[in-house]
Amino acid sequence: MKNTKDNKASGIPVPTIRRLPLYHSFLLTIKNKERKYISAPDIANELQIDPTQIIKDFSYLNVKGKTKVGYVTSVLIKILEEFLGYHISRKAFIVGIGNLGSALIKYHRFHNEGMEITAGFDINPEIINTKTNNLKLFHIDQFQEKINETPVDIGIIVVPADQAQKIADLMIKSGVKAIWNFSGTPLSAPDNIIIENTSIDSGLAMIKWKLHENKPLIYKNRML
Amino acid sequence: MKNTKDNKASGIPVPTIRRLPLYHSFLLTIKNKERKYISAPDIANELQIDPTQIIKDFSYLNVKGKTKVGYVTSVLIKILEEFLGYHISRKAFIVGIGNLGSALIKYHRFHNEGMEITAGFDINPEIINTKTNNLKLFHIDQFQEKINETPVDIGIIVVPADQAQKIADLMIKSGVKAIWNFSGTPLSAPDNIIIENTSIDSGLAMIKWKLHENKPLIYKNRML
DNA sequence: TAGATTGTTAATCGATTAACAATC
């Protein structure tokens, strides 16, 4: 969960990277409206982000805008897609075909964003050797075998917390470069392995905490 | 998407709040092992977070630890649950019963974390008046009617981006206090409405960017 | 020109990390 300084090299702040897909998806709607130019204040207004933040973010990408006019929509989109690597497809295996796992398999944006899930794994005998959304599902014991046939860069972990580390170890041993961890528990891995943690629970924590804020008594009176 | 200064009042950093569910889930495993005490360095080691960060986080909660021993596991868990409001159940409606929507409905942790989804809405006639995981599904036109019957604090939006604002407006009009937005597009809302955005795409952006980093040529040679 | 916008540099703000005193 630690933010290593891997952004130092290029100097692009991590939050900027995370905002880029947002810009991209918004700009597609602008393109559909056949608007050739879009200005930072316009984007800012729509996306509720500070306009100077947007200008700053774009400057990291070396996109040049036109004074008084803005940026060329199609150029922005192209630069974003190149930067985010949407045209370079990375293969991925997903482990844990539960509710969330199935939803991820069906999430159609991954394809446009340059990730292709090429096999799924589980331990449930009922689903092994079946297909979800045209994706073949195998027993986890076949992971090594399948990755030898078609190497993948990304391993997606959607198993319960107590199984996650074991799966991560297997993925690392098998040569996966990046792990996308939806298990809600942190993983140990060598420094050269990219780990991205996505946890739904932290979102709910924020919401509930903010709801509490309206009723300060609840925790201001709490005895330490 | 803008970070307002709503954390100023209590002085607790937003990242701290987001880490709390992680601590909670880890501490449950410690409790299961019947370990009475747990120290910050031990947690740090397991969760890959800086130990002083953990001590700092706990200090915001006014938990007191024992020098040389650590914290009482059960006390930590209790304080975390109180702070995160796990014992105060908030009702929620979910709109958009697609793949992700269905996965969220089945996500069992929400119950423990104090959120209960009490109805689902969609426009697909095939699923209206059916049930998913014992949850009744209605047409979106019945939203106002249903919320009048049983008010909810939280609205969960899992519809496509171009439908999201419309649904948000409906929720706000109906008196929802917080919106959890999975649509991937930002929402306009009055300041008193709590908005939490959860987007899967930013996670993939990070992964792909870090994978690129290993091959700097790809974007260092990119013509601006 | 006046006004709107880009884009850079500086200031501010917030979070993390380091240093260190206190304690058992």
Place this chain on the structure above:
DNA sequence: TAGATTGTTAATCGATTAACAATC
């Protein structure tokens, strides 16, 4: 006591925001 840990205060680091010059 020596060593390990808490917990606070200070320093550092990184990101956002503000200020402002340049441009069309």
